[in-house]
Amino acid sequence: GAARAGLLTTAHGTVETPIFMPVGTQATVKGLTPEMVRGVGAQIILGNTYHLTLRPGDELIRDLGGLHAFMNWPHPILTDSGGFQVFSLAQKRKITDHGAIFKSHLDGRELELTPEKAVEIQQNLGSDIAMVLDECPPADAPSGVMRNAIRRSIHWAERCKAHHSHPTQAQFAIVQGGLNIDLRAECAEALIPMDFPGYALGGFSVGEAPEAMHAALPACAALLPSNKPRYLMGVGRPQDLLIAVAAGIDMFDCVMPTRSGRNALAFTDTGPVKIRNAKHKRDPAPVMSDCDCQCCRNYSRAYLHHLFNAEEMLGPTLLSLHNLAYYLRLMREARSAIVEGRYGEYQLRCEAGWASVE
RNA sequence: GGGUAGAUGGCGGAGUGGUCAAUCGCAGCAGACUGUAAAUCUGCCUCCUUCGGGAUACGGGGGUUCAAAUCCCUCUCUACCCA
Numbered sequence: 001g002a003a004r005a006g007l008l009t010t011a012h013g014t015v016e017t018p019i020f021m022p023v024g025t026q027a028t029v030k031g032l033t034p035e036m037v038r039g040v041g042a043q044i045i046l047g048n049t050y051h052l053t054l055r056p057g058d059e060l061i062r063d064l065g066g067l068h069a070f071m072n073w074p075h076p077i078l079t080d081s082g083g084f085q086v087f088s089l090a091q092k093r094k095i096t097d098h099g100a101i102f103k104s105h106l107d108g109r110e111l112e113l114t115p116e117k118a119v120e121i122q123q124n125l126g127s128d129i130a131m132v133l134d135e136c137p138p139a140d141a142p143s144g145v146m147r148n149a150i151r152r153s154i155h156w157a158e159r160c161k162a163h164h165s166h167p168t169q170a171q172f173a174i175v176q177g178g179l180n181i182d183l184r185a186e187c188a189e190a191l192i193p194m195d196f197p198g199y200a201l202g203g204f205s206v207g208e209a210p211e212a213m214h215a216a217l218p219a220c221a222a223l224l225p226s227n228k229p230r231y232l233m234g235v236g237r238p239q240d241l242l243i244a245v246a247a248g249i250d251m252f253d254c255v256m257p258t259r260s261g262r263n264a265l266a267f268t269d270t271g272p273v274k275i276r277n278a279k280h281k282r283d284p285a286p287v288m289s290d291c292d293c294q295c296c297r298n299y300s301r302a303y304l305h306h307l308f309n310a311e312e313m314l315g316p317t318l319l320s321l322h323n324l325a326y327y328l329r330l331m332r333e334a335r336s337a338i339v340e341g342r343y344g345e346y347q348l349r350c351e352a353g354w355a356s357v358e
Numbered sequence: 359g360g361g362u363a364g365a366u367g368g369c370g371g372a373g374u375g376g377u378c379a380a381u382c383g384c385a386g387c388a389g390a391c392u393g394u395a396a397a398u399c400u401g402c403c404u405c406c407u408u409c410g411g412g413a414u415a416c417g418g419g420g421g422u423u424c425a426a427a428u429c430c431c432u433c434u435c436u437a438c439c440c441a
Contacts, residue, residue, distance in 0.1 A: 025394050046393075084393040092395085105395040131393075174393090205392040213392095234393035255394045262397040263390090278387070308397090316397045 002218065002248035005338040008044075008229050010076040010128035011168035012068060015043045017229065017250040018334055020241065020327045021078060023258060025051050027061070027071040030258055031317045032324070034073045040293060040321060041328035044128070045073060046253050049121045050082035050089075054104055054111065058124035066126030078253070079127035081118045081160075083134035083153075083174065084234065087206060095135060097152060115159035123166045131200065131233075132160040134174040139207035141178065150176050150183055153202075154190045161194055172198035172231060179212050181219045188223040199224040200231035201249075210240060217247040224248075238267055238330055239354060242347045245334050257327045261320030264308045268326070269353040273301075275319065280305040293325035294318075 008015040022029045022037055025048040029037045037045065047067055052058055061070050068074055086093060086100050093102045099114030115133045122130035133156045135149040157173045164171050173196040177183035184201075191199065201220055204213050213235070221244070224230045231251035232244050241252055257267065264276040268288040273280075275287065283301040291297075295304075295318040307315030330350070337346035 021393095023394065030394080031397075048394080051394080078393095080393050085395095087393090089395070134393095136393075200393080202393070210392090231393090236392045240392075252393095254392050255396090256392050259391060259394065259396065259398080263399090264397090265391075274389085276388095311397075313397070320397095 002221065003245050003334070003338045003343045004248055004250065005335045006229070006250055008076075008250070010044070010170065012074060012076045012128050013043070015076055016332075016335060018241075018245045018331050018338075019043055019251055020257075020331045021046050021251060021253040022324050022327075023253055023255045024071070024073075026055070027052060027067060029320075029324075031262060031313070031320045032258075034071060036294075036317075036321055037073070037324065038075070040325035041332065042075075042324065044076035044078060047071075047077055047079045047125060047127060048082070048085075049079055049118055049125070050085040050102065050111075050113065052079075052125060053121045054106055058121040062124035062126065066124075068126065076129070077125075077127045078129040078172075079122045079125055079131065080233075080253075081122065081131040081133040082113045083131065083136050083202065086134075087136035087138060090138075095152075097155065099133070100135075115156040116163045119160050119163045119171075123164075123169060126166075127169060129170045129172055129198065130164070130166075132157040132171060132173050132196075134176060134202055136203050136206065137176065137178065139178060139203075146176075146178055146180070146183060149203075150187045154187060157191055157194060157196075161196070170197045172196055172200050172229075174200045174202040174233065175220070175223065176203045177220075178203055179208060179216050181216065184216075184220050185223055192225060196228075198229040198231060200233050200251075202233045204232065205235050205240075205254075210237070213240070214243045217244055217249070221248040238327070239351060241327075241330065242334065242350055245331075245338075246343065246347060252331075257323035258320045261318075261323040262316035264304075264315065264319065266304075266319050267323050269350070270356050271354045275301060275304045275315075276308050287319070287322050288326070291322065291325065291329075293322050295322040295325075 006017045008017055021044050022042050023046045027047055029045060061067055064070050067077055092105055093100050099112050102111045104111055118133040134153040137146055137149040153176045173191045175184060175187045177187045221230055229250045232249045234254055235252055236254055266273045266275055266287045280301040285301055286296040287301060288296050299318060304315055337343045
């Protein structure tokens, strides 16, 4: 199969792929200390250009020793460029060939994010991997918008590459094109000659049906250089990850384990568990019996149910911890399975578990 | 014993003649969440429903009115004040 196991070396350490990267947008993986994040096996986490330049400011972080020191995460960090905010904050920005002009969601002040500015901010943050600024269009974007986004993302990648000067920071390019394989190919073919050290697929999980993404992934992943890391941005659920690994993807990030954790949804081998549901009120069992995370070793579903019911902050913390432990273990086991030549079997077994009813 | 103010859906609490099955909050039940404007959001929450509606309802009983949670009489109960 296309599934691959690899090593990704950065200035702050080596990452075993395939890997899931917890999202720490605002210089924190919400609800968890870096020690807890490390404790569940995280090797690399995300930070965000748009959010950190608005608050507390990328120059402040630079002056305090960079993002690693600032947040006490001495391991690899990847920063997103703000390209996703082009999508998620679409109502608060205008986009031109020059860059994206945001009205800050915090106070309404204007922030112009050009490719050059996105590079400078990420260099100030000092992340190990920086992403080029891209335009992430929604799944239902008309073809004119999609083509324009591709054209713009290619030019912006060029400008990001030209402006980049950080000696130990790698810069990854992003392929757009939605579900259209021809557009994806066109975008990839323009970016690959620029010789970035890594390539990402952006513009997935932006409103399309999951099955449509699954169907497009093998061909899209195959467009990316096989000798460089491949990163599927913003994806996804456990089943999405395994399908993408099978397609040859190496890196993932997603808010799902942490956001869902805060919202009382736990991922398990038998599918997602809504811990707020009344059926857990008196359940002495752990969230997941075969999980060795701190949450599952020590606390019952009944206790978690109570914590969420009482709006205690420990609930979100414990479930975020469990969910990250679950995602990280899923990727570790996937890696072992790949190395041992039994990935297909591993994927099938996981999918069978998720499909079962608890 | 006298006086005053009250009694509304699980709770709190609006409404004071028709647009009221009744604002809103809480509690309860369920659903959603994918490069984080999210410890958030949505729906349901009297009973029945083919989801279009239908049937009973604002302490009990009686009355006025085309029409009452809203006005009148009466009973019961509650809180506070005076004896």
